[in-house]
Every structure is written in C-alpha cells, then in structure tokens.
Amino acid sequence: MVNPMARSPIRTPSLPYTQLSFTSTRGTACGVQHLIQVDITAAGMHLAVLLLASALPLTTLALDNGLMRTPPMGWLAWERFRCDIDCDNDPKNCISENLFIDMADRLFKDGWKELGYVYVNIDDCWASMERDKQGRLQADPKRFPGGILKLSRYMHDRGLKLGIYADMGTHTCGGYPGTPLDKIKIDAQTFADWEVDMLKFDGCYSDVMQQEEGYPLMSMALNATGRPIAYSCSWPAYQGGLPPKVNYTQLGEICNLWRNYGDIQDSWDSVLRIVDWFFENQDILSAAAGPGRWNDPDMLVIGDFGLSIDQSRSQMALWAIMAAPLYMSNDLRTISNEARAILQNKMAISISQDVSGFQGRRIVKEKSGIEVFWRPLSKNTSALVFFSRRTDMPFRYKTSLSRLNYESGSYKVIDVFTDKSVMLKDSTYFVVSVNPTGVVMLYLSAPAKLNPRLFYRGGQRQRSAHDENAFFL
Numbered sequence: 001m002v003n004p005m006a007r008s009p010i011r012t013p014s015l016p017y018t019q020l021s022f023t024s025t026r027g028t029a030c031g032v033q034h035l036i037q038v039d040i041t042a043a044g045m046h047l048a049v050l051l052l053a054s055a056l057p058l059t060t061l062a063l064d065n066g067l068m069r070t071p072p073m074g075w076l077a078w079e080r081f082r083c084d085i086d087c088d089n090d091p092k093n094c095i096s097e098n099l100f101i102d103m104a105d106r107l108f109k110d111g112w113k114e115l116g117y118v119y120v121n122i123d124d125c126w127a128s129m130e131r132d133k134q135g136r137l138q139a140d141p142k143r144f145p146g147g148i149l150k151l152s153r154y155m156h157d158r159g160l161k162l163g164i165y166a167d168m169g170t171h172t173c174g175g176y177p178g179t180p181l182d183k184i185k186i187d188a189q190t191f192a193d194w195e196v197d198m199l200k201f202d203g204c205y206s207d208v209m210q211q212e213e214g215y216p217l218m219s220m221a222l223n224a225t226g227r228p229i230a231y232s233c234s235w236p237a238y239q240g241g242l243p244p245k246v247n248y249t250q251l252g253e254i255c256n257l258w259r260n261y262g263d264i265q266d267s268w269d270s271v272l273r274i275v276d277w278f279f280e281n282q283d284i285l286s287a288a289a290g291p292g293r294w295n296d297p298d299m300l301v302i303g304d305f306g307l308s309i310d311q312s313r314s315q316m317a318l319w320a321i322m323a324a325p326l327y328m329s330n331d332l333r334t335i336s337n338e339a340r341a342i343l344q345n346k347m348a349i350s351i352s353q354d355v356s357g358f359q360g361r362r363i364v365k366e367k368s369g370i371e372v373f374w375r376p377l378s379k380n381t382s383a384l385v386f387f388s389r390r391t392d393m394p395f396r397y398k399t400s401l402s403r404l405n406y407e408s409g410s411y412k413v414i415d416v417f418t419d420k421s422v423m424l425k426d427s428t429y430f431v432v433s434v435n436p437t438g439v440v441m442l443y444l445s446a447p448a449k450l451n452p453r454l455f456y457r458g459g460q461r462q463r464s465a466h467d468e469n470a471f472f473l
C-alpha cells in the first residue's frame, strides 16, 4: 500500500516548543500538495519502468489501496466484549453475529454513521477451532450461523463496513486458529470472498523473523485479491514500538494503521499510560503518520465504566490531536447521553478527520501539571488542548497565543466542548479553567490580519496582553 505521502520528505515539522510557528505550518501544507503532484508523476514513471521490466507480478503494481485517507472511525468489539463466547448464559454480550448486528443497527440509527463511524470490527474469538476441508478459516457455526459474508452484506446494505481479526502466528492471542506463513494467501482470499473491508492482523504466537516475513506478505496477499481491504498491523506493538526494531517507513508502505503499544483497558491509568508513551515518542511517531498510514493508540473506552466525563473528554481530545483511529469499544445499546455527546462532538471529530493528516504534538509541559497539545490543521487552522494532570481542583491556566508561538493576528477561537467562541488577539492573555484529569479543547481559525474593531465591544476595548486580568475563555 504505497501512499504518496509515504515517500514525501515533508513531515510535521519537529520543532521545539520555542520555534513553533504557523508560518512554517502554512509552508508545509503547500509543500505537501505540491509533493503529491510530483509524486504521482514519479509513480507514473515507476509504473512505466515496472511494465517495461515486467519482472514483477501484476499485484505489486496495485500497492496503493487508497483507503483511510483520514483516521478510520467505527466500533471494535475487543475492549468491551473480549472473548465472551457464552451465548447460552450471556446472549446479549457474547461474540456472535447478533452482537455485530446490534451494533450496526445502533451505528445506523443513532446518528453515528453520518458522523463517520462506519467500521464494525470483529476481533478475536469469532472463528471455529477447526479450518474447513479446504483449509479455510470458518466462523464458529453456533455463534455465527449466517457466516461472515452475511455480516458483510448486512453492513454494506447500511453503508457500513465490516472488519475482521486474524493473527500472524500459530494461534490468535485468545487461542483460536492463527494464520501462519503458509496460510496467509488463503486467508486473505477468504476475507476478500467474504467481502470484508478491513483486517486487523495481530502478532501473538510468532517470532521476529516470521513477523518480518508475514506482515508484508499479508499486505501483498490482500492487494492481490483485488478487493480494497484496509490493513491494520499489530507488528510494531510486538517489537516495542520504536526504531531500530520498528521500521515506520516500511509500515507506512504496507499498512494503513498499526498498533504501536500495549492494549488499552477500561481505566484512566491505562489511558494515561498510552498518552504518556505516545507523546514521549512524538518525534518518531508524528513523522510516521499521514493520510492512509496511522499510529493506533488503541480503542476509545468512552461510554464504558472506567472514565469520568472529564477523562472521557480527555481521551476524545487527545485521540483527535494524535490523528488516531477512532474505534469505540463500548455498548452502543446502553451508552449514556453524556458519553454519546462526547463521541459525537462534531468539532472534535472534524479535528480528528482533518485532511492534512498531521499528528499533533505536546508543546508545553508545565510544572503545575498542565500540558498543552497542538495539532496543525488544513487551511491554516489548528487545535489546542490544555490538559491537567492535577488531582486537586480546576486549575486556572493563563497564557496567550503568542506564548504558544502563534503568529501575530486575531483568531476566532471556539471551545470544542462548550461551543463558546471568542476573538483572540495573539498577544491577549486568556485563562482556561482545566478540571482535574480533564481538558479544554480549542479550535482556532486561520489568523486574520489584526482588525482593531474586533477588539472593541460596545465602545469598550477588550482586555489585551498588558491587562493585569486575563480574558477568561
């Protein structure tokens, strides 16, 4: 899956805090467009050379599956429903076709699909313990009596997509039949025959060498089927997530997304551990991300049992800043209105889905426990997240856009979770009140030339940088 961005030398600039500047962001955005054009030409030449040589099988030419140009969104069974196969005693929650049909119905009927949540992903424990006579994987006949094809069709009839799970190794992590090297082609073809739209390829029960062979092989095998199947690779998570063991350039060429780190659990501790790891390694990870190739910090656990409302907003905000896939793992049949409102927040989603595909960064880490995260967005807009690690009380954090290295100008600033908006001059000090373990998330328009009228209301000048009391956002 070669994607044009993969070969572009231009990446989110790895600038230290003091050098962050919107001028460079604007330059980057134009540069990317330009490079895509150049790259298409280069790809054309490449194609010609390959055709002339005609030494490689045709499938090699179809590497770009064109999928997931923005981070994928949907629902994934694992975190919430795990390997519950007890359909006799727990029919509503067991891994069965009914569970996926129920979730599809909710996505379709409760406004999720329109917002972009279109993938319905089966995870582990769907398969029968035995392959069929032709050596193909098959779904557990009791729990999936209609087979996987029935589920795909069910999704497609509703404008949704179906994802499935397999494991590059002898067994899945849950002990079900794996996909060792000699089964990769047949399994890829089976998934295509079942009309699935995405494969999560886990890595339990395989070694380094097998993974090195198996992950690229599955990418080629999926492409060879001719069906566009998005490819999620758990490979880096099994190799510690960092170079030199992990080659992110290669991953960007063969996978659409990849798990870099351990499994998320339904707790704030777990979310925080993931956040820490991703932002400590942001230089490496941001450079790897772009349209069609995403780092995956794992599922959203918003709507489950472990996160408070503030913590749920934090997960949503930080996943959007990271340009992370948004796969919810919750029970959409019983989700609370508050959790739904967070997951369906249109502005947070549009930040997540920004076409530029840059992965945002942490730009400030204060001793007070406040951290600031920033993601440049298309059309010279941007998002900021103020996050509190404190555990005492709401913290009033005072700053200005110029302190956050925004260029001079006036910005329309919208608070993503309250919808309040305000015009802010770069030099104007403002205060955000950040709840313990919570966030304030802002969406900022492109800077307009300074327009003094915007800073007067009813003849009264608004507070400026030199005022003692900052503007309260």
Ligand code: GLA
Residues within 6 Å of the ligand: 078, 123, 124, 172, 173, 174, 202, 234, 262, 263
């Ligand atoms: C691994 C993966 C999880 C899930 C389980 C299933 O732990 O990281 O996301 O797929 O396997 O067994």
